[in-house]
Structures are given as structure tokens and as C-alpha cells.
Amino acid sequence: MNDTSQGCGSNCSCKGGGGARDDSLFSRRNLLKGGAMTLGAAAFAKALSPLAHWTREETSVEEFLQKHYRELTKIDLELVLKRLEKDAKENYGTDVTITDHRPQKGVKFGYALNLSICIGCRRCAEACHHENNHDRATSNSYIRVLEMTKGSMDMEKGNVHYDHPVPHPDRFYMPVQCQQCDNPPCVDVCPVEATWKEEDGIVVVDYNWCIGCRYCEAACPYHARRFNWKKPVIPKDEINPNQSYLSNRIRPQGVMEKCTFCLHRTRDGRMPACLEACPTGARVFGNLLDPHSEIRKVIDTKRVFVLKEELGTRPSFFYFFDE
Amino acid sequence: MTPPDAETADASRHDARFHATSYLRFLRLAFRLATEGSWLFYAWMFVLTCIALVGTHAWAVQVRDGMAVTAMTDHVSWGLYIANFTFIVGLAAGGVMMVIPAYIYHDRDMHDTVIIGELLAIASIVMCLLFVVVDLGRPDRFWHIMPFVGKFNWPISMLTWDVIVLNGYLLLNLHICGYLLYKRFLGETPDKRWYVPFVFLSIAWAISIHTVTAFLYCGLGGRPFWNTALLAPRFLTSAFVAGPAFIVVVLQIIRRMTKMKIGEGSIRTLVGIMRITILINLVMLVSEIFTSFYTGGSHGVSAKYLFFGHHGHGALVPWMWTSVTFSIIAAILLMRPKVHEHLWTLDIACVLGFAGIWIEKGMGLIIPGFIPSTLHEWVEYLPSATEWKITAGIWAGGLLIYTLLLKVAIPVFSGEANKLSN
Ligand code: SF4
Ligand code: SF4
Numbered sequence: 001m002n003d004t005s006q007g008c009g010s011n012c013s014c015k016g017g018g019g020a021r022d023d024s025l026f027s028r029r030n031l032l033k034g035g036a037m038t039l040g041a042a043a044f045a046k047a048l049s050p051l052a053h054w055t056r057e058e059t060s061v062e063e064f065l066q067k068h069y070r071e072l073t074k075i076d077l078e079l080v081l082k083r084l085e086k087d088a089k090e091n092y093g094t095d096v097t098i099t100d101h102r103p104q105k106g107v108k109f110g111y112a113l114n115l116s117i118c119i120g121c122r123r124c125a126e127a128c129h130h131e132n133n134h135d136r137a138t139s140n141s142y143i144r145v146l147e148m149t150k151g152s153m154d155m156e157k158g159n160v161h162y163d164h165p166v167p168h169p170d171r172f173y174m175p176v177q178c179q180q181c182d183n184p185p186c187v188d189v190c191p192v193e194a195t196w197k198e199e200d201g202i203v204v205v206d207y208n209w210c211i212g213c214r215y216c217e218a219a220c221p222y223h224a225r226r227f228n229w230k231k232p233v234i235p236k237d238e239i240n241p242n243q244s245y246l247s248n249r250i251r252p253q254g255v256m257e258k259c260t261f262c263l264h265r266t267r268d269g270r271m272p273a274c275l276e277a278c279p280t281g282a283r284v285f286g287n288l289l290d291p292h293s294e295i296r297k298v299i300d301t302k303r304v305f306v307l308k309e310e311l312g313t314r315p316s317f318f319y320f321f322d323e
Numbered sequence: 324m325t326p327p328d329a330e331t332a333d334a335s336r337h338d339a340r341f342h343a344t345s346y347l348r349f350l351r352l353a354f355r356l357a358t359e360g361s362w363l364f365y366a367w368m369f370v371l372t373c374i375a376l377v378g379t380h381a382w383a384v385q386v387r388d389g390m391a392v393t394a395m396t397d398h399v400s401w402g403l404y405i406a407n408f409t410f411i412v413g414l415a416a417g418g419v420m421m422v423i424p425a426y427i428y429h430d431r432d433m434h435d436t437v438i439i440g441e442l443l444a445i446a447s448i449v450m451c452l453l454f455v456v457v458d459l460g461r462p463d464r465f466w467h468i469m470p471f472v473g474k475f476n477w478p479i480s481m482l483t484w485d486v487i488v489l490n491g492y493l494l495l496n497l498h499i500c501g502y503l504l505y506k507r508f509l510g511e512t513p514d515k516r517w518y519v520p521f522v523f524l525s526i527a528w529a530i531s532i533h534t535v536t537a538f539l540y541c542g543l544g545g546r547p548f549w550n551t552a553l554l555a556p557r558f559l560t561s562a563f564v565a566g567p568a569f570i571v572v573v574l575q576i577i578r579r580m581t582k583m584k585i586g587e588g589s590i591r592t593l594v595g596i597m598r599i600t601i602l603i604n605l606v607m608l609v610s611e612i613f614t615s616f617y618t619g620g621s622h623g624v625s626a627k628y629l630f631f632g633h634h635g636h637g638a639l640v641p642w643m644w645t646s647v648t649f650s651i652i653a654a655i656l657l658m659r660p661k662v663h664e665h666l667w668t669l670d671i672a673c674v675l676g677f678a679g680i681w682i683e684k685g686m687g688l689i690i691p692g693f694i695p696s697t698l699h700e701w702v703e704y705l706p707s708a709t710e711w712k713i714t715a716g717i718w719a720g721g722l723l724i725y726t727l728l729l730k731v732a733i734p735v736f737s738g739e740a741n742k743l744s745n
Contacts, residue, residue: 033358040372047380054387059463068467068474144698155699156624176698185545191482192467193474209474211467212390212460215482217400221545223698226397227460230389253389254460311544 058231058253068193069206069245080208081245088243088250094236096250098243101267103200109261110201110288111272112298112318113175118282120145120166120173127277128177131262132248133240135232142259143177143274144223177274178203178224178259179307179315186216186225186258195256201288201316202261204246210255217256221308222315225258261285288316349508352740353731360730367726371719378716381709382457390460392709398702399693401458403710406685407717408454410565412536413558413684415447415492417566419529424592426522432588438732439577440570441500444529446725448493453717481539488532495525500728504735533558540692548625548692551614557607558684563600565680567593568653568673573729575666583733591663601654601676608647608683625691636694638703643687649679 062083066072072080081098088096125143134140146158150170158174167173180201187195187203194210197203217225231253243249244264251257262272266285275283286295298304304318385392395402421440425433456462467473468486477483499521506513537555544550571593578585615626627633632640653676656662662669695701706714734740 029359043372043376044379047376048383050380050383050387055463064463146698156695158699160698160700185543188479189481189543191476191480191486193476194467209464209467210461211464213455213458213482214400214460215480215539217397218692219543219545221697223397223696223700227400228389229391229393229395252461254386256460308545313544 063208066208068209070196077245084245084249088239092234092236092239092250094239094241096239096241096243098245098249099264101244101246101264103198103202104267105199106287106289108199108201108288108316109180109266110286110295110299110316110318111180111261112284112295112302112304112320114280114282114284114322115172115174115319116322117280118173118175118278119280120147120162120168120171121279123277123279124175124274124283127273128259130238131240131273133232133234133243133250135228135230136235136238137233140226142224142226143175145173145175147171148174174319175274176222176224176307177317178220178261179222179313179317180259180261182314182316183312185219185221185311185313189215189219191215195258200263200267202263203258204260204263205256205258206246207249207251207255207257212254212256214256221311221313225256228253228255228257345509346505349505352508352735356731356734356740357727364726364730368723371723371726374719375716375723378713378719381712381716385457385709385713386462392707394704394707394710396702396704398696398700399690399704401689401693402704403686403706403714404454404458406689407714408451408458409536409558409689410681410685411447411450411454411721412489412532413562413565413680414569415444415451415566416529416533416559417562417564418442418444418447418570419526420563420567420593420596421570421589422522422526422529426519427526430588430592432586433592435583435736436574436585436589438500438503438736439573439729440566441496441525442728442732443566443570443573443725444496444525445493445500446721446728448489448496449724450717450721451489452493453720454714457713457717481535481542484535485532485539488528488535492525492528492532495521495528499525500732504732507735507738508740510738530559533562540688545697546692547620547622549688551611551622553607553611557604557611560600560604560607561680561684564597564604564676565684567597567600568677571597571673572670575670577729577733581733582739583737587663590669594657594663594669597673597676598657601650601657604680605650605654608650625694628694629687629691633695633701636701636703638705639686639690639694642682646679646682646687649675650683653679 060083062079066080067076077100081100084098085096088094088098122143122145125141125145128134128143129139129141132142144160146155146160147162147168148155148171149157150172162168162171180197180203182197182201184197184203187197190196191213192209192211195203195205195216212227214227217227228251232250234250239250240248242264247260247262247264262270262274266272271285272283275285284294284298286293288295288299290296298320299318302320302322304320306315306318393402418440421433421437424430425437456465459465468475468483470477475483477487499518502518503513534555537558540546540549541551541554571590574585574590574593577583612626612630615623624633628636629639629643631637653672656668656672656675659665659668662672690704694703
């Protein structure tokens with residue numbers, strides 16, 4: 001054992017047969033190696049320099065250390081909301097109020113859509129775009145309106161890129177948004193519990209906890225999730241200043257977002273923006289637990305159906321025909 | 324090379340102080356072995372470092388400017404990164420195909436080369452983890468996915484399982500390789516109790532990493548193209564083509580470049596494995612294709628798009644036919660009798676088989692899962708320059724790690740390093 005230790009300390013070389021070598025710390029070879037490694041390390045530091053800029057501008061220690069929404073105490077949350085308001089002011093140049101709207105007891109929201117009278121005007125999608133502070137450049141919206149061919153309920157025959165006066169006599173229209181599933185695959189797959197179902201049935205995302213893996217986007221069968229591929233751009237006078245932590249506050253870059261049934265409105269007893277924008281009254285929204293609500297009336301008296309029922313996602317979003 | 328058994332008894336008497344000093348010496352030796360070599364070696368490392376640098380920079384820009392610099396969209400929300408991730412998990416699992424003959428069937432030739440497969444597993448897992456990290460929109464929040472510190476959605480989320488099995492596999496292989504090398508360095512016979520159980524565990528574990536990775540996709544009911552029970556078996560079979568193919572080529576390079584003796588037997592065994600797995604893989608492909616095309620329906624739409632395109636959308640068609648052609652040619656070449664003696668035929672077969680599966684399991688599996696989208700929109704995807712740069716960077720990084728590991732392991736394992744140091 002001992003000769004191994006001596007030998008190894010002084011004289012090993014993988015080249016073999018090279019004879020005795022100068023092994024001092026400052027041999028030419030070691031200096032060269034050291035130089036090359038320093039250079040390499042410096043090159044990597046340089047290559048990473050865009051990160052330094054981003055860390056300075058877009059993140060902060062408080063944000064980095066922020067806990068999961070459901071683990072924030074009242075005081076923590078207060079500070080977080082203050083910080084987010086300040087960030088919005090710095091980044092977008094306007095004053096916003098960010099509130100934390102909690103679910104109400106005894107409420108479970110449901111939505112129904114009358115396919116017989118929807119004319120495909122896409123005003124709901126547009127209202128969503130403004131209400132929820134979506135990126136202007138991509139004209140993002142949580143709602144997609146499919147133009148369907150009569151005689152088929154198959155989405156394969158649908159088309160979202162129609163561009164002619166509506167309603168077209170041979171077509172019908174089917175807006176699709178988050179179905180607020182009771183058995184949501186998007187929630188199951190999230191590795192960090194950044195998305196979950198609240199007591200009133202709304203599936204939400206903590207934009208400050210999501211790591212942006214997009215697994216939920218792959219899992220959702222209704223194309224309801226959107227990713228912030230870059231920092232949203234909104235002119236300051238177009239920003240909706242009434243915001244909520246879990247819904248329409250301006251999302252950071254690199255995180256997931258989705259329809260929240262406008263919880264900043266509906267948890268205050270108002271209607272979702274898409275419903276208010278609909279010129280035909282095709283949309284019905286309300287509390288499924290209240291036997292006298294309009295949504296219950298629809299479910300009780302109409303033949304309603306849900307999309308892709310065979311997948312077992314159990315949507316809280318219903319469709320019906322009514323003629 | 325193996326010291327007499329008497330020394331094993333000695334080994335048990337070493338105390339912690341002995342290990343503290345000799346382990347330091349071991350690390351020093353490793354460092355020296357890893358940084359010294361021929362000009363060819365330096366040139367190789369230089370090229371790899373440059374590619375890795377380009378990738379690193381591209382990633383930093385991606386984090387700063389957002390993932391809009393990739394070609395991914397809300398429709399095709401996973402792309403080249405996850406495609407490579409899937410393939411490389413297979414490469415890591417495939418490395419174990421050297422371990423099974425060596426330890427279960429006591430194949431002597433394999434015993435000397437098994438470490439090459441285990442080191443491949445280490446380098447591959449590092450690449451896998453990197454591919455996951457570059458796919459994150461918020462890599463700064465990585466700590467959220469750490470058990471206990473963050474919020475670990477286990478056991479519901481399949482991704483958390485993947486985190487566990489991949490890191491576990493990495494640790495297992497680090498332990499096995501590290502232990503065996505250290506013992507060789509000391510000139511002692513490794514104590515079976517300290518590595519054989521881990522070796523067997525690693526065999527089961529290799530299967531699990533690839534099965535869990537398949538479950539990531541086939542558990543999604545909303546994606547009919549992935550939603551098939553055949554996915555995990557197919558993953559394993561193709562892994563057992565790609566892994567051995569890579570190692571066969573590496574073994575030949577090692578035979579040329581170093582003094583390590585590579586027995587005929589190793590290559591023969593690996594070729595024997597590939598001959599069969601590549602055929603099984605083709606059979607599974609055919610059965611998938613039959614189900615898709617004969618039944619039609621939503622499962623078939625994506626497959627049809629993949630092979631033949633759909634109304635002018637055909638970005639993946641050339642990829643997929645290249646893959647199928649490569650795999651078939653490789654399968655035929657491998658059938659040549661005594662192919663392990665015809666090295667050119669063998670090498671071409673390995674390269675084609677490897678490339679064929681890289682496409683089949685990467686772009687050919689991940690992308691069609693998103694096309695058409697869940698609302699049946701047709702949005703295509705081809706990787707952007709940023710994605711290619713980052714991908715090349717990670718491959719270069721992986722090869723760099725693998726080269727360094729081999730550079731240390733081969734002389735230590737063959738005893739050459741010890742002889743020289745004496
Ligand atoms: S529609 Fe999609 S995003 Fe909404 S709850 Fe269901 S699975 Fe989740
Ligand atoms: S993108 Fe965010 S919310 Fe979706 S699964 Fe990943 S961490 Fe969860």
C-alpha cells in the first residue's frame with residue numbers, strides 16, 4: 001500500500017514511458033493547464049452573462065424565496081401583493097390594485113353555453129383578452145371559438161381561423177375555454193403543485209410558483225392552458241388595473257396561465273367578462289349548489305352535454321342546443 | 324491484475340484516516356489522468372468545449388428573452404429538448420445491457436468492459452437532467468421541485484417519479500463506478516457486499532427509468548397518439564438497440580486509442596442483443612402502424628400526419644421515413660453472419676440504428692402527440708436555431724463528461740495507472 005502512495009504522489013502519468021517529469025506546481029505543463037482552465041471558466045462566465053442582466057431586471061431575492069400561495073401567512077401575502085403592485089408600476093408604468101379573492105362558502109361555479117344561439121362573433125374571446133391583461137402582440141385569449149360543420153360534433157371538422165361574416169348559414173359555433181374539470185388531469189401532472197382546484201371549483205395557477213415545465217399544457221384535453229413564451233406587452237392605458245393574485249394580474253415570463261372564470265369578478269358576485277360581452281345571451285353562469293340559480297335551471301331542463309366526456313375529466317362547463 | 328485474496332483481509336483493517344488520505348490521492352490521480360493526453364485529446368476537448376459554450380450562451384439568452392426564441396407554441400408545447408430527453412433516458416437504460424451479461428451470466432469478457440456501459444449511464448443521466456432544465460420556463464425556481472424544500476407532488480405527478488428514478492439511477496451508478504475504481508486504485512479486490520447488490524438494483528432501476536419516462540406520455544388521456552400501452556415496451560426495446568449501438572462504437576474507439584484489452588466477446592454479445600431488439604422494435608412499429616391506419620380515428624390522425632402528412636402539412640414526413648429506412652438497413656446489416664468480424668458493416672449498422680431511433684423516439688414520438696392539437700388545430704413545429712444550439716451544447720457537454728470519465732477509468736481499471744505510479 002505504501003509504495004502506491006509514494007509513487008502516486010510523485011510520478012504517475014497516463015502517457016506511460018514518458019520518463020520522469022517535473023512535477024512541481026509551477027511546471028510548464030501545469031501552468032498551461034491552469035491557464036487553459038481559467039480561460040475556459042472565463043468563457044463560460046461570459047457565455048452566461050445574459051443571465052446576470054435578467055436576474056437583475058426581472059427577479060429579486062424576495063421573489064426567489066417566496067413560498068407557495070397556500071403557505072403564505074396573511075402578513076406574507078400582504079407583502080407579496082405590495083411587491084407585485086410595485087413591480088407592475090415599474091414594469092408597466094401604471095397603478096394597479098392586486099387583491100386576493102378567496103372562494104365563498106357554499107359556492108361551486110358552473111358555466112353553460114347555448115350552441116343554438118351563439119353566432120361566432122368572438123366577442124367573448126376579445127373581452128377575455130382585455131379583462132385578463134393578455135399580451136397584445138399575440139392577441140392571446142383563454143377562449144377559442146370553433147366554427148363547426150353542421151352534421152358533425154367532431155372537432156376534426158372544426159375551424160378556428162374562419163374569416164367571413166358570421167353567422168355563416170351552414171355552420172354553428174362552439175367556444176371552448178377551460179372546463180374547470182372536477183377531475184383535472186392538468187392538476188395531477190404538475191410536479192410542484194403550482195396548479196390546483198379551489199373549493200368553488202376553479203382551477204388556478206400560482207404564477208409565482210410555476211416552474212414552466214408545460215406538463216399541464218400537454219395534459220389538458222381542451223387546449224385551455226397558455227404559456228408565457230415571453231414577457232407580456234400591454235400599453236399602460238390598456239391595462240385593467242383591477243387585478244387578483246390568482247387571476248388577471250399581469251403574468252411573469254415563463255409561467256403557465258389559464259381561464260379562472262374571472263374569479264376576481266365572480267367571487268365578488270359579478271359575472272365573467274365573456275358572459276357580459278356576449279350579444280346573444282348564449283352564456284349562462286352561476287352557482288351549481290344553489291337550486292334556484294339559472295345554471296341549475298339549464299342543467300335541469302335542457303339536454304346538456306360536456307366535451308370529451310369519455311376522458312373522465314368531469315367538466316363544470318356544459319353545452320346545450322335549444323330550439 | 325487482480326491482487327491475491329489475502330489483501331482483501333487487509334482492506335477491512337483500513338481506518339477512516341487511511342481512506343481520507345488515499346481518497347485524496349485517488350482524486351488527484353483522477354484529475355491528472357483527466358487532464359493529460361495527446362494532442363488529439365486536447366483538440367477533441369477544445370471542440371466540445373466550444374460547442375458547449377455556444378449552447379450555454381444560447382440558453383442564457385433563452386432565459387432572458389423567454390422561450391419565444393424556440394419554435395414551440397401553445398399547440399406544440401414540447402419540442403427538441405424533450406425529444407432528446409426521451410431518447411437519452413433510453414441511452415442511459417441501454418448502458419445496462421453490458422451489466423446483465425457481466426453479472427448475471429458471468430460473462431468474463433463483459434466483466435472487463437462493463438464499466439464503459441455504467442459510465443455511459445452517468446453521462447447520459449447528466450444530459451437528461453440538463454435537457455429538463457433547459458426546457459423549464461423558470462429555471463430559477465428549480466428548488467420548487469426538490470423534495471422537502473419545495474413542494475413535491477409525489478406520488479400523483481409522474482414527473483416527480485421521473486425525478487426520483489433518474490437521480491436514483493445517477494447515484495447508483497456513481498456509487499458502483501466510484502467504488503470499483505477506488506478499489507482498483509488501491510489494488511484491492513472489491514468487496515462483493517459493497518457493489519453486487521447495487522449492480523442488481525441498477526438493472527431493475529434501468530428498466531424503471533425508461534418505463535416511468537414512457538408513463539409520462541402514455542398516461543395522458545387527451546393525447547391519443549401517446550395513449551397506448553405499447554409505449555413503455557417500445558421504449559425499452561429501442562433503448563436496447565441505441566445503447567448497445569453506441570457502446571459498440573465506443574469499444575472500437577477505445578481499442579484503437581488505448582491499451583485496454585477489449586475482448587471479442589463483448590462486441591459479439593452486444594451485437595447479439597441488437598440483432599434481436601432491432602427486429603422486435605420494428606415489429607412493434609408495424610403493429611402500431613396497423614392499429615392506427617386500419618382503425619383510423621383520432622389515434623390514427625397523428626400517425627397519418629407523421630408518415631404521410633395532412634393537407635399540405637408534412638414537416639415530419641422526411642424525418643420519419645429517414646428513421647424507418649435507417650432502422651431497416653441497420654436490421655439487415657446486422658443479420659450478416661459473423662457481423663462482429665466485419666467492422667465496417669457493424670459500424671454502419673450501429674450508426675444507422677442509433678440515428679434511426681433518435682428520430683423515431685425523439686421528433687417522431689413527441690411532436691405528433693401535439694399535432695393535431697386537442698382542439699384539432701394543425702400547427703406544425705420544426706426546431707429553431709436556438710433549440711439546435713442548446714441541444715448541440717448539451718450533447719457536447721455529455722460527450723465531454725463521458726470522455727473524461729473514460730480517461731480516468733480506463734487506466735485505473737486496467738491497472739495501468741497503478742503500474743506507472745509504483
Ligand atoms: S379544461 Fe384543461 S386546464 Fe381546465 S381544468 Fe380541465 S384539464 Fe385543467
Ligand atoms: S407548467 Fe407550471 S403549472 Fe403547469 S405543470 Fe409545470 S409547474 Fe405545474
